[in-house]
Amino acid sequence: MQMSRLVSKSRGAIYWKNLGLVLLITCIPIAFIGVIIYYIGTDRIETEVNKAHQNQLNSSIQQMNDYLSNLEHSVVRLAFDRSMDETLKQLDFVQDFQVTNDIMKTFSLITESNSLINSVSLYLRGTNKIMGDEVGFQTIRTEDDLNLLNSLLDNERTIYWNYALKKINKPDSQNKAIIIKLPGGQMYGSFGMYIIYLDQKKLNTMVQKLVSGEGVAFLFNENGDDLTTSSSDEGTKDQQTLKDTLKNRINADNANENRFKFEWDHKSYNVSYGKISKLGSKWTVVTATPVSQIIAPVRSLSSLIVWISVLGLTLGLLLSWFASNKIYDPIQRLKSLFEGSRTGRSSDKDEVTYIEHQWKLQLQQQQELSIKLKQSTPMLRESFLLQFLQGHLYTHTESELVQKMKQFDWDIEQKKFAIMVAQLHGMTELGGKFSERDDQLVSFAASNIITELCSEKLNMVHVTNFQDLSIGVFLVLDPTHSKEEIAAMLNKLAHDYIVAVNNVLRLKVTIVTSKISDSIVEMPKILEQTRKALRFRDHHTSNQMLDMNQYLLPSTKQNQYPSELEREIVHTVSMGLEEEAAQLIKKFMLELQSNNNAELMVHQGMMKLLGSIHDAIVKHDVNLFTLYEGVHLYEQLMQLSEPDQIVEWFQYQLIRPFVRTLTIAYDANLKEMIDDLLVQMQKDVFHDVSLEMYADQFQISPSKLSKAFKQINGINFIDMMVRLRLEKCKELLVTTDLKINDIADQLHYQPSYLIRMFKKYESLTPRQYREKHT
Template identity: 35%
Template sequence: MAGIFNNVLGYIQKYKYNKRFFRKSLVMILIMASIPGLIIGLSIYWIATNNVEKELQGLHQNQISNRAANIDDQLAFLEMTVSHWAFDSKFDEKLKTINFAYNYDTVQDMYRTLLSLESAHPFLQKVELFLDKPRPLVFSTERYTFLSNQSDIGNYESLLQHDKSMFWMLRKPQGTGKQGLAIINKIPGDSTEPFGALIATLNQDNLLKVLKTLTPYDEGVTMLFNEKDEWNLSSSGAGGSELDLALKEAYAKHQMELGEAAVKDAKPESFLFDYNKISYSVSYGHFNRLGQKWVYISAAPLSSITAPVIAISKWILVISVSGLLFALLLSWFVSRRIYHPVQRLMTLLSGEKNDEVKDEFAMIEKHWQHMSKESETMRHKLEEQMPLLREGFFLQLAQGYLISLQESDMKERMKRYGWETEDRQFVALVFQLTGFANLEGRFSQGDESLVTFAASNIIDELIRSQYEQAEIINFHNFSIGVLLSFPLSHPSTWLEDDLEQVCQEIIRAINRILKMQVTISVSKWVHNVKQIPHLFEEVKQALVYRDLLDENQIIKTEQLSKLNVYKETGYPFTLDKEIINAIRNGQESGAIDLIAQFMKELAANGSTEFMLQQGMLQLLGSIRYASLQSGMNPVQLFGSVNLFEQLAQIKEPEEMLKWFQHKVIGVFVQEMISRQDYHFKQIIEQVIVHLREQYMTPLSLESCADLFGTSPYTLSRAFKQITGINFIDFLTNIRISNAKSLLIETDMKINEVADAIGYQHSYFNRLFKKYEGITPSQFRELNRTE
């Protein structure tokens, strides 16, 4: 003992007392602990001891009431949770028509839903779903089972016959073999003819643990049962005990003594009960659960309640005297404990070596001022970033990424960015720029974002000069969105008057500065923030109805129904076939010219952008079909990209034509040429053999093409590509070569030689002189002389 005391004393002596706050706190605690301690101890012993037992019993009763109220709240929350499940969209009328044997995704979703429901409350042990239609089955978190046993079907269908849509009962869940308290809720919750039920079985162990809190001592017992005594839960076990039966009898007797009025009042009551020479303090109360009255009884031995009083009475004087003797030591330890947070703060601020600091709070004040400056700096940085944050928020709002938020949440976020949202109405506009392909070198490919940014600045300047609450949204694809907000009192005729004037001014400014055309889509009024994403979706869709013959347009979504946006336009079927034939013949430039003519005919009768896109998509489908007919795989030919999706994103006719040239026609023609090379090489070899054998007969490009089953154009192009010279020159070379042989080796006359190679005499002389530079006669004389 002496060794321990010396160690503690040495530890105290080593501690440094140069800290101002520590010295002050130590002195104050010494004063507070020394003199009042003895006075308080004597007062507790002589005055408070007589009242402690009564207070402890009252405290016990209040504790029981509070814990019973907590259990009641948990059961009420469980009932509310289960009642909400029945109104979930997953448990609506669609379940009657679902074939679970084939709808794997629905089954998996139901497993996840039941697993989520099962973990919604700690009281729940197992959640089952019974469906009577189309075929009786039971869903659990592990599996689903179709019921075939009539006894099982009858048990489950009896739940649907109950007069209440939600009720408690004691039942045995499928597959457990153990009865438990369960709450049943019919589904759908709003149906007068339910076809199923959610069965939530309670975890008996967890419920008993909570019930045991009604007896906050190691001894005693707690029971819970309904007024009809259909089931009984007891902390003493499933079978109960003799004490349980005795308590029930005592409870019934006490109810009779209180009378009917007190019973109907259903307030928690308590009474003393003797059993086996032990006095119990019995508390009971009632829970009203879905029209049933549940009774809880808590019995604790009085000795357990008053035991602390007896011990305290004996030790009060000892503790008081001991407290006085150890006041100095305890004061030091308490002061050390009080100072510990300050010491930790000092260590964080100045590091491990803080012995030089004499005034702790001066040091804290210094660091506090430094942190205030840092906070101010961060606040300024946040203010600088606020425009970017606001721009990002409204871009997400317009694109529908915030649609999952509630109306109040959206309004709260808009308020953070300086927007008034109460009693306001909103209108959305989208500005679509066109004509980028006709700028003729002013902007290059890849400057789309730059052009859109310049247009958004023009719109921002003109809009903000007219309206107080407006937000410009740059979509970076030649389109700019504008969100305007006005009070509810704003006149509805504003859309036709003031806004149209502003739009015309913006159109003129963009035409003058950027040399591009503008199509403006204007939405209707809405009063809810949550409808703003739908407004932008509507105005974007309305842009496809712009007239291709008009350069600048203003489209109002409310007037689309009055316009003939779906007027009939003729599809150029003849040009469609000509384009396919040109592609198959390898005429790339001709196919492009035909596509340009195809687009002009589509737009000739005031066709809209939507109708043009539909026509071009149809043409793309025809080309893909032609590739299939030619034995080509479109996926291998055009790659894994979605050509239809790419084409649908193009707005301008000129860009569509360029896209067809580079992405479709050029690829198709090149593949046709590469596939035809080998085939034509064989044909050309056969043609050359034919020319060498039949050069003396009348031959022409057309006759050879007919003979070998191809067109003159295709044969001429392939002959030139493979041999390096055209068809006529090759045939002429063969005939001239044979003529030279006949002139040298035979004595045939010149006209006979001409006839032998298939030429007339006069034409042969001119042609021979053209190729050899001398006449046939001169050639014969020259070669014979040599």
């Protein structure tokens, strides 16, 4: 969801370009295929529909031709019937009933054999009678009917059509009829005739079946007379005008084509026509069907194609949008990553340009960071090795240390390791050339010297400056060299270092080489052991090179400790004789050096002397923490290695502060003053007193009085006054019935403060104390 919210926030140029491209790729083929299907398919379907329509029309015309052929056969058979000869002139239709009946049956058969025939009638000249299957046997009543029938017989043609023949005794009727003169084939002197009346409705229906809907179909002869008529509800003036126009067009059309398109009243008609020659006449069958009606199925199918195309186009749009989002999603995620950092121009419209700019910026920053990291790697490695060698990373395994060092550009896998520790001496022998503050400067110079010497022979060297004129060197050695070769190389390195320090700094050097190890995990422990080995240096030797294995050998020489001299020093310190004590300590140092030259043994003897003096000071009831301002005496002594420094430390840092305190304590007049002050404080326990008031009374400064009071009594003035008042409070609680508020008021305390102080010293409230001692 987060990704979708990011996408919906901003759309850049690439998104719209991708969307447009996908739309073109997806929608144009769909639209192109839809158009092709619409036009080509529609045209093809229209052609096929027109073809089917024409085939249907041809089939209908053929059917009509069959009807007319059947009619023609019936007419011809009737015209040349041998039984219909001149004997009919003498026939008495009433008397010769059987003959009349046979004729009537013949008429019925003819009518039933062809649906276009409505009725058949027989007229014989001079009989004034007419007989038919519809009217039966009738007498002609009017002169007009008789003249009409005779005029039909006088026609030159043996068989012909009459398109407006009225029926006998029906003066208002007009019928299509076929006249057949008897005997058949005789043009003149016919004695009678057959009249075949056509069924106009069936003829109209048969022709109208050629079209449907708004189409027009009609049949006309070579003279332009219509064989079909329009019913009152169908025939309109517009249709008749359309028929007349089509007649003129067909009559004027000399082409062989029997179909054409015709525009009429803003409509397009597909017109087809065919010729029929039957019964001595030529007819033309015409159908005019609106093109819209013909292609109505095509139109619906075309609409379906259009809708399918629109649906496909819509689906293509949705798929294009979906595909564009999927294509754009990785670009958007990259852009959002860069926008989150706020390091670039987030207003860029072209995401690729923006990402490219950000990528270049990231590469530039990466290069800068890489340079900085490369520059800081040595410092990080030095810091890591310093912590490791001091034992702070004891939880790391061998593999973890190897991997960590690889990160600091040191490949120590399958290497050998060694430690060298150097201690500088002799600063006091240079006659004030170096002060105490120059220790760090000298140590720095010495570390630079050994760094330069080691870098010439080894690639991986770490130098630790302990800031106390001692230096540690961590060496990573080539495992292909033997131990003898490595030992020789380390000895050569130590010798060169001693020579360099002697020449440059004019100092003495004690250097210790550790054992060679295959495991880096052991190096902190080896460093500690190597530093301890410095204690085995000989004070009478200027420069020394020691091996770790040498100082571990048991000493065969028996140590002699100057106990008598120790007791004399302690007595002198107790007497407050600073100079005499300093001379005896120097003599004590020389005695230790003469018994055992190892610095470790000398240092242990001085530590024992410190303990004896410490016990003597404690016996004088002196607060050591206050006297030496919280300094750890044994730790300070452990940091010293030069004999002269140790002697000076005993005199100025240990004995002198104690002697000054002892001098104050033994001032008789001052002690008597403090005793008088203590008596006065006991008397003034119910008064509001202060240290300044008593200082004025005894003519002494408040600070000197406060210091003397604390040195002699071991407690300051305020605490002593509190104790005296608490003692008086306990006395009043037991001997009187005074309330705690009254007692606090007499002692010049707030009740709450008095209760709190009472509980602090007695672990009981005043009330509990009274109840306990009552």
